Amino acid sequence: MPSTSQRPSTPGRRERKKAETRAAIANAALELFLERGFEDVGIREIAGHADVAVATVFAHFPSKEALVFDDDAAVVASLVTAVVERPAGSPVLDALEHWFRTSARNRRHGDQEFTRFRDLVDRTPALHDYWQGLWRNHRTTLAHAVADSSDTDLARAELLATLVVEGYLLATEHDDTTATLDLLFRTLRGGLPAAG
Amino acid sequence: MPSTSQRPSTPGRRERKKAETRAAIANAALELFLERGFEDVGIREIAGHADVAVATVFAHFPSKEALVFDDDAAVVASLVTAVVERPAGSPVLDALEHWFRTSARNRRHGDQEFTRFRDLVDRTPALHDYWQGLWRNHRTTLAHAVADSSDTDLARAELLATLVVEGYLLATEHDDTTATLDLLFRTLRGGLPAAG
DNA sequence: CCATAAAAGCAGAACGGTTCTGTTTTTACA
DNA sequence: TGTAAAAACAGAACCGTTCTGCTTTTATGG
16 A cells, blocks of 8 residues: 555546546647647647657547647536526526626636636637637536526526527627626626617 | 620629639539538549649638538628618617528428538538538628617627527527527517526 | 730649557556 | 456558649730
C-alpha cells in the first residue's frame, strides 16, 4: 500500500493514465494555440508536443476545435444545477436569468487567463462557431432539466431553452451585453414591445 | 444581330457562360447526391461530371455543402419582401408569422422533387447543420429589413430576428411543427405562459 | 480588325484534419 | 501467470480545400 494513498473515489490506474494522456494533449494544444494561434498549429505538432500519436489525439477528442473546450461539461453542469436547485417555488426563468447574467458578467471581468482564452475563441471563427455549437447542443440537456424540475412540458421547455440560449449568444456578440439580456428577458416575460 | 434576340436585361456572354458553368456544377452535384448520398460523392467526381476542374468548383461555391443550396438567396429575398411589403400599418410580427408558417407548411406538403431534396438535407448531418447556418447568417439581413421598415431599433430587430429564426429551426425539428410555431408566436406576443 | 488586359478556367501538386490498418504495450483480473 | 480488453502507436490513406503557374475566352477601345 503506497503512502500516496488512493482514496476510494480514485479510479484504477488505467483510467487515471487515460485522464493524464487526455490532459497532456489538451494542455499542449491550448499552450500552442495561445502562443501562435489556432490556425497556425497543426494536429501533428500538437501530438508531438504531447508525446502522443495523432490517432491518440482523436481517440480523446472528436476534432481539433474540441481540444480547446475540454472542460465545457462543467459549464453546463453548473447551469443545470442552478436550474434544478433554485430556491423552492421560484420561477425557472429567474434562475436562468441569474445564471446567464452572471456568466455574461464573468466573460467581461474574468481573470487574465480566462481573458486570453476568450480572446483566442473570439478571434478564431472556427472556435467561435464551435463554441456556439456546443451551446446549441446543450439546449436539450437544459430543456430536460427545466421540464423535470418544473411543471413545464417538454415542448415549452425546449422552446424556452432555445430562446434563452440564443438570446445569450446574441448578447455575447454585442458590445452592450446587458442591454440585450434586458431586452431578452423582458420579451420572454411580457412579449415584444409593440412594433408597428 | 442574331435572331435569338438578347433582351436588354440579358447580361453579356461572359456572365452568361459563367452562370452556365455554375449551373452545370450545381446540377451535377445535386443529381449525384440524390442518387448516392452526400457523403459518398467526392468533389473530384462532381467536377468530372460537370466537365470542369476542381478549382472551378471552388471558384463558384465556397464549400461542398454550398453546392446543395444554390438558390438559397431567393428564399431570403422572399422573406425580406414579405416583411418590407407587408400591408401598410400591419405589425412586422404578423408578416413574419405568416411567412414562416407558410414556409413550414411547404416543407411538409411540397412536390416530390422538393421532398427528395428535403430528405437529403434532413438525413445528412453536415447539410442540416449548413442549412441552419445559412438561416443564422440571414438573421442580420432580416433584422435590417425589420428595422428599416418599422420603427423598431436595430437591437430589438436583431433580437426579434434571432428568436423567430431559432423558433422556426426548432419547429422544423419537431413532428408537430405547427404546435411549436403556435407556442413561439404566442410567447413573442405575450411572454411565456407562467411556469413555476 | 486588332491589341491588350481582365476574367475564367485548367491541371495537378500540396496542405491539413481526420480516419484507417495492422501492430504493440499496458492494465485488469481470474 | 495467462489472457483478454483497452490504450496507444506508426504511418499510410482519404478527401475537402487551397495554391501555383499556365492557357483560353471575352470585353473593349483604338
